[in-house]
Amino acid sequence: MSHRHIKMEILYNINNLNIHFLNNNFNLFSKNNNTNKAVNDVNLNIYKGETLGLVGESGSGKSTLGKALIKLIKPTSGSILYKGQEITELEKDDLRKIRKNFQIIFQDPYSSLNPRKTVSQIISEPFIIHDKNLSKKTILEKTEYLLYLVGLTTNDMKRYPHQFSGGQRQRIGIARALALEPEFIVCDEPVSALDVSIQAQIINLLKELQKKLNLTYLFISHDLSVVKKVSTRIAVMYLGKIVEISTRNAIYDDAKHPYTQALLSAIPTPNPQLEKKRQEKKIILEGDLPSPFKPPKGCNFSTRCFLKDEVKKNLNINCNLTDIELQYTNKNHQVSCHLYSK
Amino acid sequence: MKRQFDKEVVLSVKNLSVKFFTQNKVVNAVNGINYNLYKGEILGIVGESGSGKSVNVLSITNLIRPPGKIVEGKIIYDNKDILSLSSKELRKIRGKEIANIFQDPMSSLNPVLRIGTQIIESILKHTNLNKKNSIKRTIELINNVGIPSAKERYFNYPHQLSGGMRQRIMIAIGLSCDPKILIADEPTTALDVTIQAQIVNLIQELKIQYNMSIIWITHDLGLLAGIADRIIVMYAGRIVEEANIFELYENPKHPYTKALLQSTPDLNDDSEKKLQNIEGYPPDMTQEIVGCPFYDRCLYKENICNQNNPDLRQVNTAHKIACHIDI
Numbered sequence: 001m002s003h004r005h006i007k008m009e010i011l012y013n014i015n016n017l018n019i020h021f022l023n024n025n026f027n028l029f030s031k032n033n034n035t036n037k038a039v040n041d042v043n044l045n046i047y048k049g050e051t052l053g054l055v056g057e058s059g060s061g062k063s064t065l066g067k068a069l070i071k072l073i074k075p076t077s078g079s080i081l082y083k084g085q086e087i088t089e090l091e092k093d094d095l096r097k098i099r100k101n102f103q104i105i106f107q108d109p110y111s112s113l114n115p116r117k118t119v120s121q122i123i124s125e126p127f128i129i130h131d132k133n134l135s136k137k138t139i140l141e142k143t144e145y146l147l148y149l150v151g152l153t154t155n156d157m158k159r160y161p162h163q164f165s166g167g168q169r170q171r172i173g174i175a176r177a178l179a180l181e182p183e184f185i186v187c188d189e190p191v192s193a194l195d196v197s198i199q200a201q202i203i204n205l206l207k208e209l210q211k212k213l214n215l216t217y218l219f220i221s222h223d224l225s226v227v228k229k230v231s232t233r234i235a236v237m238y239l240g241k242i243v244e245i246s247t248r249n250a251i252y253d254d255a256k257h258p259y260t261q262a263l264l265s266a267i268p269t270p271n272p273q274l275e276k277k278r279q280e281k282k283i284i285l286e287g288d289l290p291s292p293f294k295p296p297k298g299c300n301f302s303t304r305c306f307l308k309d310e311v312k313k314n315l316n317i318n319c320n321l322t323d324i325e326l327q328y329t330n331k332n333h334q335v336s337c338h339l340y341s342k
Numbered sequence: 343m344k345r346q347f348d349k350e351v352v353l354s355v356k357n358l359s360v361k362f363f364t365q366n367k368v369v370n371a372v373n374g375i376n377y378n379l380y381k382g383e384i385l386g387i388v389g390e391s392g393s394g395k396s397v398n399v400l401s402i403t404n405l406i407r408p409p410g411k412i413v414e415g416k417i418i419y420d421n422k423d424i425l426s427l428s429s430k431e432l433r434k435i436r437g438k439e440i441a442n443i444f445q446d447p448m449s450s451l452n453p454v455l456r457i458g459t460q461i462i463e464s465i466l467k468h469t470n471l472n473k474k475n476s477i478k479r480t481i482e483l484i485n486n487v488g489i490p491s492a493k494e495r496y497f498n499y500p501h502q503l504s505g506g507m508r509q510r511i512m513i514a515i516g517l518s519c520d521p522k523i524l525i526a527d528e529p530t531t532a533l534d535v536t537i538q539a540q541i542v543n544l545i546q547e548l549k550i551q552y553n554m555s556i557i558w559i560t561h562d563l564g565l566l567a568g569i570a571d572r573i574i575v576m577y578a579g580r581i582v583e584e585a586n587i588f589e590l591y592e593n594p595k596h597p598y599t600k601a602l603l604q605s606t607p608d609l610n611d612d613s614e615k616k617l618q619n620i621e622g623y624p625p626d627m628t629q630e631i632v633g634c635p636f637y638d639r640c641l642y643k644e645n646i647c648n649q650n651n652p653d654l655r656q657v658n659t660a661h662k663i664a665c666h667i668d669i
Contacts, residue, residue, distance in 0.1 A: 057534040165623050195390035195561060197620035200605035204616055222534060225564070225607040229617060252609070266539035268564040270606045272587045275568035284543055285536045288504040 011184060011216050012046035012069060017078035019064050036292045038064040039075070040240035043326070048183075051210065051217040053231030053248070055224055055263070059289055061240040062220045066186040069218065070102040071095060082184075100130055103177035107189035109169035113161040119172055120157035123147070126179040146175040149212075150205060167198035174205065184216045191226060203229055224267050228252060236260045239292060239300040242326060246333040256335040258283075258307045299324050299338070311338045349380035352555050353402065353440075353523055358415030360397050360406060367628040371397040371410070373579040376654070379523065384549065384556045386570030386587075388563055388602075392624060394579035395559050399525050401425075402557075403436045419523075438468040441516035445528035447508035451500040457484070458496035461515050468519045483514040486551075488544055506537035513544065520552060527559045542569060563606050567591060575599050578625050578635035580651075586660040596663045597640045634666070642667045 019039035038061040046052050046069075054062045067073045069080060071087060080087050087098060106112035113122055124143045127134050134142075144154050150171040161169055170190060177185055187206065191199040207230060210217060221227050227234060228248065235245040236257065244257040255261045265283040269275055285304045290296055296303045302319040311317050317338045326336045355377050362369040372394040379385050389395040400406055402417050404425055417424040424435065444450045452460060458480055465476045477496075484492035487510040500508055509529060516524055526545065530538040546569060549556055560566060566573055566587070573590045575583040575598065583596040594600045604618035622639040625631055633648035634640070640647065646666050654664045 057536065167623065196563070196602060197390065197605050198623070200607075200617040200619035201621075203607075204619055207616070223607075224535075225609045228609060228611075229607050252612075262536060264609065266535040267609050268562070268568050269609050270564040270567050270591060270603055271608070271610065272567045272591050274610065279568055282539065282543075284539050286540075288506055288537065289534070 008047035008049065010045050011048045011083060012044070013079075013081040013084075014042060014044040014046075014069075015079045015081075017042045017044075017065070017068065017080065018076045019061075019068055019073060020076045034293060037240045037295065038292065039068065040295075041325075042078075042240075042242055044235065044242065044245070046184075046216065046218065048216055049214060050232040051219050051230050053227035053234040054218060054220045054237060055222060055227050055234060056237035057222060057289055059239075059292060060237040061292075062237050063188055065237070066104070066188055066218055066220050070104055070184075070186055071099065072104070096130070100180045101182050102184040102186070103180070103182040104186040104188060105170075105173050105177050105190045108193050109166050109173055110161075110193075112173055113169060115161055118158055118160055119147075119152075122161075122172060123175050123179060126176065130180055142179070146178055149178060149209065150175045151201075165198075166194050167201055170194065170198075170202050171205070174202075174209070178209065178213070181213070182215070184218070187217055187219045189221055190219075192221065192223065199226070206230065224263060225269075236263070239290065239295055241300055241336065242334075243301065243337070244333075244335045245326070246335075250333050254333075256329060256333070256340055257301075257337050258305050258339075259301050262306070296320060298322050299336070307337075307339065315339070349383070351378045352381050352419070353379040354416075354418040355398075355402070356416040356418065358398065358401055358417070359413050360394070360401055360410060361413050362410045364409055369627050370630075371579055371627065372401070374414070375576075375579075375581050377574055377581065377584060379555050379557060380572075381555055382553065383571040384558055384569055386566035386573040387557060387559045387576060388561065388566060388573060389576035390561055390624060392578075392627065393576040395576050396527055397579075398576070399442075399527060399557055399559060402525060403440050403442065404432055405436075405442075434468075437464045437521075438519040439521055440523045440525065441519070441521040443509075443512050443516050443524065443526045443529045445531050447505060447512050447532065448500070450512060451508060453500055455499075456496070457498050457500065457503070457511055461511070461518055464515065464518045480514075480518070483518055484511070486517070486548070487511070487514045488540070505533055506540060509533060509537075509541055510544065513541075513548070517548060517552060521554060523557070524549075524554045525557045525559075528561070529558075530565070531560070531562075538565075545569075563591075563603060564608070575602070578631065579627060580635060580664060581654055581662075582636065582664045584654065584662040589658075589661050593661075595657055595661060595669065596636075596665050597642045597667070597669060598636050600669070601639075601641070634664075642669050 017039055018041060021036040021038055022034060056062045064073060068075050075088055120143050123146055124139050127139045147154060152171055191202050194202060219230050231248045233247050234251040235242050238259050244260045255264055262283040262285045287304050290303055298320040302308055305319060308319040311319050315338060319338060324336045324338055326334045327341055328334050329340050358372055358375050360372040362371055387395045401412055406412055412425060461480045461483060462476050465471060465479055471479060481492045481496055484495050489495050489507055489510055530541050558570060570587050572586055574581055577598050583599045594603055601620045605620060607617060620639050625635050633650060634652055637643055637648045644667060652664045652666045654662050656662050
């Protein structure tokens with residue numbers, strides 16, 4: 001697994017990416033800084049053909065990062081190279097041309113489809129926008145093929161979104177995303193709103209399509225057991241920063257960052273015997289995710305970390321004062337924790 | 343396993359059916375279900391959306407609102423049928439004997455009332471404590487559900503708290519009158535995993551402290567593995583399997599439960615094999631279903647299955663299924 005990445009082609013090269021949001025309700029009486037650092041100095045590569053799982057809790061900045069990669073959000077600073085081309089400053093025609101290559105599948109299949117359009121209108125819209133020369137017949141053929149790819153039938157073409165269940169709607173969303181034959185798809189919690197039995201259908205479909213169409217995914221999810229099923233590599237985000245990134249197996253078998261460890265420990269497994277054993281040594285984090293308007297000093301995670309006393313004792317470092325950046329522990333594994341700093 | 347039979351039944355649901363009468367359709371949300379809740383246990387009810395699990399437990403305290411109607415059945419609690427009580431008698435049970443915690447702590451708290459006011463309400467209503475002691479008890483409760491600086495929190499409004507803290511407040515309201523039964527309807531679904539772990543831990547501790555029986559509703563079989571004593575699996579408004587926890591996970595006997603377990607992603611599963619999915623979608627609940635409701639999606643179906651709806655039958659002391667086939 002490890003040497004494979006080196007040979008792999010880099011699709012995205014992200015450097016020092018910052019995305020900050022300003023709080024509009026400026027409060028005259030508050031001395032707080034009103035900038036939300038949703039994405040804070042992120043460096044990341046995405047390789048062609050892989051699925052990079054991006055996990056974290058709500059508010060960790062994972063969706064913001066995903067949207068920036070496909071130019072739905074303009075970054076505050078930093079660079080995003082797509083196949084070597086800087087895309088942060090692209091506009092108008094140049095942007096439209098490159099946009100064909102990346103797509104997104106949203107979490108909520110109810111609000112992401114236009115209720116007044118039929119399935120065939122929804123799926124064929126990208127053709128009408130991006131390829132004005134296509135004949136009606138070709139568009140119809142392409143739409144039919146897309147429906148077939150995602151497991152729907154041509155009978156569904158004239159129907160409206162409300163006539164479908166959540167799982168079927170998600171299939172429509174996937175068909176729409178595939179219309180322009182993209183290389184890269186951001187899957188933003190694509191199965192979180194679905195029931196377990198339907199969730200498995202969609203996960204399997206996404207994996208099949210990846211193989212068939214040679215797609216690269218950024219798979220955003222808060223559910224580590226789903227991410228395990230789909231990912232090649234996994235990045236863990238906390239308060240706008242990537243705190244750990246490595247190959248899938250290394251994350252699950254050898255998680256280094258205390259936050260990753262806590263996340264893994266918090267996921268229940270469908271096995272009562274094992275679960276009773278796990279509960280004895282379950283790591284239960286205290287408190288909540290700090291406000292992104294007031295991130296803690298030092299290490300972001302220090303307010304909830306259960307190892308900070310150990311760091312203080314053994315390394316004489318105050319986690320809540322001293323900052324820490326991502327560092328390599330081996331060539332595939334990066335973690336930002338004082339315990340592993342050299 | 344034998345333990346269960348020695349246990350006292352605290353709540354008994356008998357032949358419950360609930361229908362929703364919408365303008366042009368009738369939705370058969372719950373279709374003749376029977377089960378018991380035993381003293382001191384956590385009973386997990388699991389099912390997908392639309393399986394009738396929430397409607398089932400809302401019926402327990404007669405909280406079904408029009409167009410919904412309980413068309414048949416009894417809820418026996420303390421030798422009385424809850425469904426035949428007057429609204430005055432019912433009010434004495436709701437919140438005092440049987441308490442509810444709902445999924446979405448944002449919408450179940452009143453945004454314009456202080457936290458303390460919302461907790462103290464049921465204490466003043468249901469107990470003989472005077473105002474001063476009620477306030478003391480409220481602060482104790484806030485403290486008890488793991489919220490620091492309880493005295494200040496008493497005067498906070500819901501929007502000043504995080505999602506996890508709001509759910510803790512809901513739990514405090516639920517516990518305010520020492521209920522015998524706590525009904526938790528997806529209490530952690532809206533929360534992040536690390537917060538979910540906190541809340542699960544809290545409810546487990548409080549269960550012992552308050553000596554309650556708990557009905558825990560969820561769609562997450564993984565979550566129940568660590569907390570429930572017994573599990574009921576619902577599908578299309580029916581109970582399809584009921585078993586002790588170890589039996590259910592290690593030896594599921596209903597094709598639906600089996601498939602559901604195989605389609606649940608497991609953190610400890612290192613295999614590269616595909617998740618098994620359940621083909622198709624749940625049946626339309628507005629139609630009269632002849633035969634087994636799982637028929638269309640079942641891998642083991644035989645001829646009899648689309649003619650007769652199987653009754654829940656005992657397969658061994660700790661296990662019941664509604665299936666014609668022994669798989």
